[in-house]
Amino acid sequence: MTEAALHVPVLIKEVVAGLAVVPGETLVDGTFGAGGYTQALLGAGAGRVIGFDRDPEASANGPALVPDAISSGRLTLIHERFSQMDRALAARDLLPVDGVALDIGVSSMQLDQADRGFSFSNDGPLDMRMSQSGQSAAEFLNEADEAEIARVIRDYGEEPRARSVARAIVAARPLTRTAELAAIVRKALGHHAGMKSDPATRTFQAIRIHLNAELDELEQGLRAAERSLRAGGRLAVVTFHSLEDRIVKRFLRSRSGATPAGSRHRPLAAAGPRPSFEQVAKPLSPSDAELARNPRARSARLRTAVRTDAPAWDQEKAA
Numbered sequence: 001m002t003e004a005a006l007h008v009p010v011l012i013k014e015v016v017a018g019l020a021v022v023p024g025e026t027l028v029d030g031t032f033g034a035g036g037y038t039q040a041l042l043g044a045g046a047g048r049v050i051g052f053d054r055d056p057e058a059s060a061n062g063p064a065l066v067p068d069a070i071s072s073g074r075l076t077l078i079h080e081r082f083s084q085m086d087r088a089l090a091a092r093d094l095l096p097v098d099g100v101a102l103d104i105g106v107s108s109m110q111l112d113q114a115d116r117g118f119s120f121s122n123d124g125p126l127d128m129r130m131s132q133s134g135q136s137a138a139e140f141l142n143e144a145d146e147a148e149i150a151r152v153i154r155d156y157g158e159e160p161r162a163r164s165v166a167r168a169i170v171a172a173r174p175l176t177r178t179a180e181l182a183a184i185v186r187k188a189l190g191h192h193a194g195m196k197s198d199p200a201t202r203t204f205q206a207i208r209i210h211l212n213a214e215l216d217e218l219e220q221g222l223r224a225a226e227r228s229l230r231a232g233g234r235l236a237v238v239t240f241h242s243l244e245d246r247i248v249k250r251f252l253r254s255r256s257g258a259t260p261a262g263s264r265h266r267p268l269a270a271a272g273p274r275p276s277f278e279q280v281a282k283p284l285s286p287s288d289a290e291l292a293r294n295p296r297a298r299s300a301r302l303r304t305a306v307r308t309d310a311p312a313w314d315q316e317k318a319a
Contacts, residue, residue: 009033009036009040009103009238010240010286010294010296010300011297012036012037012040013040014302015040015236016040016041016044018234018236018281018302019041019099020234021044021046021099022045024046025046025048025099026047026049026097026098027097027098027100027101028050028051028085028089028097028099028100028101028225029041030085030101030102030225031053031103032059032062032077033055033103035051038075039069041101047074048073048075049069050075050076050085050089050094050097051078052078052082052084052085052088053079054080054081055131063077081217081221082102082217082221082224083220083221083223084224085100085224085228086227087224095228096228096229096230097229098233099229099233099235100228100229100234101237102218102225102235102236102237102238104238104239104240104244105214105241106118118204119204120178120179120200123178124178125177126178126180126181128207128211128212129211135211137181140207140211141173141175141207142173142175146166147166149165149170150166150167152210153202153206156205156206156210157202157203157206158202158242158243161188164188164189165185165189167188168187169181172184181204182198182200182204185203186199186200205241209243214244215247222235222247222248222251226276226277226312227314227315229307231309232307233307234306235277235304236302236303236304237302237304239300239303241299245283245301245303249283249303252277252279252303255275256275256278256279257275258279273310274310276311276313278305278308279303279304280304280305280306281304283303285300285302
């Protein structure tokens, strides 16, 4: 597989279709990465794309990836978390926007760089920091107690044997390399040839999510998108595992007013804010053809929604 193929975003055609791009619109690519979504949105006729990324490498490399868009003013890159999009857009007098695309989790570009420490397939330093600042994976694993490590692996990796993995990690400290950690996890979980997936997957996922506060970032990012979109604006979110998808599903369900009805044992809750989103399609998964091209897409799911004219819920509550 070529480097270019690895960096093609998942469900890119479906994301562009879900955003229903109209020529001249202003769109947000909240997870710029290697610029794949941005290039597709500009190619579909977007008048301007505002790209966000907390990774300083993504911001630094962006101009070389889409130089024409930068020079023409059709692309603005902002080195910031997407959870801060509404504040950053307001500061630049760019609100409201017509669409927001979010591709959650680690990018192929980050996975493929061994020195970033995200991958258990390529040996590198135990880092895993998207913003390249704050606590590293090595610091967390070498300093946290066994109970905390087990909690992170259980809660964010959904690893049923989290305690066994944490015990093995503590016994092997200090750790400095991704290959060390992968070998410890595999041994603790009884890795053998022919297993469907590498048993280190869940532990690496959990540590990465914890260090980068990814689930909190997603929850805040969805609210920021709600505050940023105009009435009729579209939201498209691609997730890669159940924890992320659950957050997006619950957010859109509540914001669209599709909350469960009451029962005879529990009275109906008082009417809340007006729905701020309308879900317009069922979740989409990659086609067989896309999975053949990019096996990393196997767990991806796309959810889309359209912004209504109701105030953002936190703004309405503050009023």
